[in-house]
Amino acid sequence: MLPARHRLTDRADFAATIRGRGARRHGSRLLVVHARVADATQTDVRGDSSPRVGLVVSKAVGNAVTRTRVKRRLRAQAAPILGSLPAGTDLVVRANPTAADATSDELGAALRHCLRHLLVGDVT
Template sequence: MVHLLVPGTGPDADREGDPQVGFVVSKAVGPAVARNRVKRRLRHQARESLSGLPGSAVLVVRALPAAADADYDALGVDLRRCLERVLS
């Protein structure tokens, strides 16, 4: 699940700077090792996708429990698909 706040449309309308990305990985995903693995993979995938975000955008990515069993490439495909959906 992905949420995007585009500059000029919310309470942080006057915020300037680079896009920010935050991750929500609950205990439902698994033990700490699995949660941290998911966060590391998502962080790396999101870094590659930041160029498609408007400047000073705020993106929140919530990992669902199935993310613990997904491989690196599958997480990347899902993240890009979600980004395309929120940007369109």
């Protein structure tokens, strides 16, 4: 489970991360990752610059049990990466239908691959 300060929950935050100014995305067979890094001109209402992650797992991925399994695996793969993300980073990880059959290691590799293309720096 991700700590509350690292969760992206508001609809407006999801929209800003997907379509807002400075938003970028990169995809793979399993995932599409949207990222937005806050700059000095953007103010944070929360007063906290911790990286945040939001997940989107639609019904196209599978039934409720399958979607929950995919979300749980993605959360487990995202948690150790949070420390290497720049402050003020918001991520939205969208699972493609093929993620239903992927292992945790495959999801983690896809997530790290997408982050390497989106963010400057080392993502382990």
